[in-house]
Amino acid sequence: MKRSLLKSSLLSVATLFGTMTFSTTYAAEGDAFKGEAFYAVCAGCHGADGMGSEAANAPRLQGQFDWYLVRQIKNYQSGARGVHKDDTYGATMRAMAGTLANEQAILDVVAYIGTLEDK
Numbered sequence: 001m002k003r004s005l006l007k008s009s010l011l012s013v014a015t016l017f018g019t020m021t022f023s024t025t026y027a028a029e030g031d032a033f034k035g036e037a038f039y040a041v042c043a044g045c046h047g048a049d050g051m052g053s054e055a056a057n058a059p060r061l062q063g064q065f066d067w068y069l070v071r072q073i074k075n076y077q078s079g080a081r082g083v084h085k086d087d088t089y090g091a092t093m094r095a096m097a098g099t100l101a102n103e104q105a106i107l108d109v110v111a112y113i114g115t116l117e118d119k
């Protein structure tokens with residue numbers, strides 16, 4: 001009895017993982033050359049090298065997983081992030097996420113961020 005319970009819970013975990021999407025190669029789908037132009041606005045707060053700025057409350061982007069960056073940008077756009085009335089910095093970033101007009105623009109800028117290194 002116990003054994004079959006264990007087996008069925010393992011099976012449901014496997015099913016759950018099967019339906020989840022894992023790290024896809026977003027950077028590969030983006031055009032870093034086009035993304036560089038989109039990043040010009042981002043550099044004002046996150047830095048030309050993507051190392052972030054404490055003064056601007058803008059976190060480091062350089063070295064971050066591409067799938068995480070894509071998801072966070074989408075979260076700002078959808079309002080899952082940056083909408084609480086006390087979240088001033090989130091609201092600022094939400095407006096910036098709005099400069100990326102479509103999915104491809106997000107992938108492009110993230111591809112460019114993936115090329116950033118310390119300067």
Ligand code: HEC
Nearest residue numbers: 041042044045056057058059069072073089090093096109
């Ligand atoms: C005016 C300053 C400013 C500009 C310009 C700006 N950001 Fe931000 N960004 C922020 C701040 C502040 C945060 C932190 C917001 C928060 O606390 O939710 C942030 C957060 C982020 C995050 C979330 C990082 C994490 O670890 O969760 C991403 C991704 C991001 N910015 C990407 C961009 C991109 C791409 C651009 C250009 C299209 C851009 N930002 C332009 C200020 C800016």
